[in-house]
Amino acid sequence: MLHKLRSGLTTLGVLFGTSSVIAMLAIGEGASAQAQEQIKNMGSQNVIMRSVKPLEDQNQGSQTTRILSYGLTQEDRERVEVNFPSVGRVVPSRLVTQEARFEDRVITQPRIVATIPDWLTVSGREVSAGRFLTESDMSGAKNVCVLGTEVARDLFLFANPIGKRVKLGADYFDVIGTIEPRMRFDSDAPGAGEETTKELFIPLPTADNWFGNMNMSRRAGSFNAEEVELHELLIGVTNIDDVIGIANASREMLDRFHDDKDWEVVVPLELLAQAEKTKRIFNIVLGSIAGISLLVGGIGIMNVMLATVTERTREIGIRRALGAKRRDIVAQFLVETVVLSVGGGLFGVALGLLIPKIVQWYTDMPTLVTLEAPILAFTISAGIGVLFGIYPAWRASHMDPVDALRHE
Numbered sequence: 001m002l003h004k005l006r007s008g009l010t011t012l013g014v015l016f017g018t019s020s021v022i023a024m025l026a027i028g029e030g031a032s033a034q035a036q037e038q039i040k041n042m043g044s045q046n047v048i049m050r051s052v053k054p055l056e057d058q059n060q061g062s063q064t065t066r067i068l069s070y071g072l073t074q075e076d077r078e079r080v081e082v083n084f085p086s087v088g089r090v091v092p093s094r095l096v097t098q099e100a101r102f103e104d105r106v107i108t109q110p111r112i113v114a115t116i117p118d119w120l121t122v123s124g125r126e127v128s129a130g131r132f133l134t135e136s137d138m139s140g141a142k143n144v145c146v147l148g149t150e151v152a153r154d155l156f157l158f159a160n161p162i163g164k165r166v167k168l169g170a171d172y173f174d175v176i177g178t179i180e181p182r183m184r185f186d187s188d189a190p191g192a193g194e195e196t197t198k199e200l201f202i203p204l205p206t207a208d209n210w211f212g213n214m215n216m217s218r219r220a221g222s223f224n225a226e227e228v229e230l231h232e233l234l235i236g237v238t239n240i241d242d243v244i245g246i247a248n249a250s251r252e253m254l255d256r257f258h259d260d261k262d263w264e265v266v267v268p269l270e271l272l273a274q275a276e277k278t279k280r281i282f283n284i285v286l287g288s289i290a291g292i293s294l295l296v297g298g299i300g301i302m303n304v305m306l307a308t309v310t311e312r313t314r315e316i317g318i319r320r321a322l323g324a325k326r327r328d329i330v331a332q333f334l335v336e337t338v339v340l341s342v343g344g345g346l347f348g349v350a351l352g353l354l355i356p357k358i359v360q361w362y363t364d365m366p367t368l369v370t371l372e373a374p375i376l377a378f379t380i381s382a383g384i385g386v387l388f389g390i391y392p393a394w395r396a397s398h399m400d401p402v403d404a405l406r407h408e
Helices: 004-043 058-062 074-083 118-123 135-139 149-156 204-210 240-257 268-311 313-321 326-363 372-397 401-406
Strands: 046-051 065-069 087-096 100-102 105-107 111-115 127-130 144-148 165-168 171-179 199-203 214-219 222-227 232-237 263-266
Touching: 004 268, 004 326, 004 372, 046 240, 074 087, 074 232, 074 240, 087 118, 087 204, 100 149, 105 149, 111 204, 118 232, 135 204, 144 149, 144 165, 149 171, 149 199, 165 199, 171 199, 199 204, 232 240, 240 263, 240 268, 268 313, 268 326, 268 372, 313 326, 313 401, 326 372
Parallel strands: 065 222, 111 199, 144 171
Antiparallel strands: 046 232, 046 263, 087 111, 087 232, 100 105, 100 165, 127 171, 144 199, 165 171, 214 222
16 A cells, blocks of 8 residues: 555556456357357258269260269168157258250259258258248249248349249249358368359259159260259257257168268367367467466566565564564465455456457457356456465565664
């Protein structure tokens, strides 16, 4: 109290160190939580089985007509539904190769996905306007479609597509809704955060009626056709702990019933595990940087306490001459050190809880303060006070009382 400015400046070192630990951990937790939420929206409780075109026999390269049958089948879907535990929904989908047209605007190779209404729930996607497919659309095999944002933009520019008619191949489909994009992953590659290219959704029975299972193409005088019953099976697992087990069972099942490796299994949960690993590394780095601030604050406390010991040498000598023991001197200076560090720590916790709110308010960057962060920061600040106060207190207690009394 006799040196208020010096004590206040010493406390500031601990204050800013404590607040920076909390603030940096909050920013790191917020960024990590946002990334994990995006991965969860991709379907962290899903297992995705996909058809993959096998390597073609080189001897078939000279043929002008070729029909290749491969990939997932309805039997695979039934095996999953009947034999796999912890499976909530099994959502099939098939890709259709047709051009999409509205008036004079054409998309030559849209990603037309024929699927069922449960696809929306399992995939975690959201409808931006109108509605998604319904059971009524399925039972009636109606000519309706839901557009991805890129298809809607290319075909209708800035106009509202709901209620308009899009031509797919030779048939017209009523637009009933548009859907928000999703992040790419695995073989969808490139660019995280981008939507899957030119999506468009139609009922699976409608695709069976109009387009069948055959995708045909002509090139350089040759005719090629590919027959695929299902391009993808999206398995919604009820318990996240069973996702890896279901994925392994899927691989074993497909390996047993498929002669060729015409499939792949994608597990978004593995991406989530990688994100959590990155989060831990990120928190360690940020915490270490902030911890350096606390270390600097502790060094400041030690420096001030050493100066205080020197200033109060005569006082120490008088106390020792009157019967004070070494432990009494140690306790005296340790208490002063702890008061400085704990005081700075308390104010630092308050500032550390305020900084993330300010950052989120002005930058829209998500922050998340966990209970552990302020407890950890305050504990470290108090510990630093004790750690860096031990040497000055020990030095004071080991002064010779006679020499201390002679000190001017």
